[in-house]
Amino acid sequence: MPSQPNEIDQRIWQVVALIPRGKVATYGDVAAQAGLPGAARRVGRALKGLPTDTRIPWHRVVNAAGRISLPGGAGRQRERLEAEGVEFHDSGRINLKRFRHRPSGADHH
DNA sequence: GCGGTGACTCTCG
């Protein structure tokens, strides 16, 4: 099997698990929260290693442009997000100003 | 050890 989950992956998953329903976070955000600033790609790899039946809300992680990066599964991820109330712009872009999850920052809006 | 690759991101034009 492909690389067993290490402590780093566990921490990344934990951060993702804390993203509230109806909100999203970028790969960079998750990396920073997990104590790995600049390791966005590491996050993508960690999510790829999640089991199919996981309860981790992996679909709440999108790229910095507010778009879905998941290859071949964009439709599935988008459906899940829309089911939670996350709205998509024209060609599948999310308004991060509105739906981005800020862990340590109070709403200023 | 090297080069290719990817669920990334930023800068430039």
Place this chain on the structure above:
DNA sequence: CCGAGAGCCACCG
């Protein structure tokens, strides 16, 4: 707004 280029880190053959 979009694409190209570069920086990035870890995995793989």
